[in-house]
Amino acid sequence: MNPDLTEAVEALTKETRTKVMQGTEVTVITHDPLLRQLEDAVTSAIGNGGGGGQATGSVLNSEALFRASVIRAQIGDWCRQVEVRPTRDMITDLTRWMVAFVADPQWHISTLRGWAREIRDLLDPPKRVPLADPCPACTATKAVGEDGSTSPAVVVEYDQVVLHASLRAVCRVCLVEWVGPDAVDELIGEMKERNPIPELEG
Secondary structure, rough: HHHHHHHHHHHHOOEEEEEEEEEEEEEEEEEEHHHHHHHHHHHHHHHHOOOOOOOOOOHHHHHHHHHHHHHHHHHHHHHOOOOOOOOOHHHHHHHHHHHHHOOHHHHHHHHHHHHHHHHHHHHHHOOEEEEOOOOOOOOOOEEEEEOOOOOEEEEEEEEOHHOOOOOOOEEEEOOOEEEEEHHHHHHHHHHHHHHHOOOOOO
């Protein structure tokens, strides 16, 4: 079995654990599989009239409902292609499909990794830090939103749980990305070289 395929499937179907400092002690927190978290978000939306009990619950849960529907349908198609009968339990179906699948998995691996990234961003949006300097790739300084509002073109994004692994910057105008701590450091250095802070006159 392809190890990359196994890893991509398990990222969606297995529990994960993170260590969190509470005072002077380290506590291990267990998280449900990503697919189960996605289903829970949908159930929460139905049980609370779509509000989820949070200011952003209706938006989060409507997106969760759509994303879960798309993923469940795709997993069902994959199962039928390898003659595995879908049960509509996404974790069970995806695991059984992986065992039966024997073709080139590269496209499927990319799709699975994309699902994991989308679910994480949906349930726990990445933190964003805007950079005021122009994008080195397209020189844009502002991005215009659908409502006509403007914001800095380049933003640094990261996940607080896996800071270094998730760190990236993206220009929301030209869509160029800088992925990883080294690339982000180089981006910021290049911005400062092109736009040095003026010295104060004494």
